[in-house]
Amino acid sequence: MPLWSSRNRTRTVTCLACGDDVPRDDAREYDKHGDRWDRQDKTFEHLCKSCHGDLCHHPRDELEDLLVELEAGETTQAVFLSQYLSTVEDRYGPLEEGHD
Template sequence: MWGPRKQGQRTVTCIACGDAVRRSDAREYDKYGDRWDRDGKEFEHLCKDCYRDLCHQPRAELEGLLVEINAGTHSQSEFLSWYCALVDERYGSPSEHERER
């Protein structure tokens, strides 16, 4: 039998920490949350440590919100201000949800 291929192992860059890791030591990240639908997609990657640190809760509508407020183009304080305001407007504030329980 053929042994494992050591030469030419592909490396990828972790989108969270920037480390270069072997593809076999990385996890695929699909910003749309559906890594099983692979047609026409190019996946980004996370190293195992960064992948473990992710919140694995559903994130429906998150990408749309981030695009809408142009995430990554403003300072952190501006981004957080706009993001919190938009989430409060659409879904209510966390304190409102606490009162409903």
């Protein structure tokens, strides 16, 4: 018997980035903790292929802890972004903008 029975999977999912409903087979699983391989007692959010491709796929070690520390969602966007940029530069050095 397969690990995930097809009866328990929805046929469509909603992309958490753009809000589009897409077929489950055309979506990518997203785990905010960055550990999509440990599936025990987890539910996943999903991204459509286009939004998934737009993501930065660099490691995000310490990101969730930093967001909690800076009280993301508890302050205005301008205050949060200012604190975030300042904290990241203090801890990791100057930010460089990528150029395609």
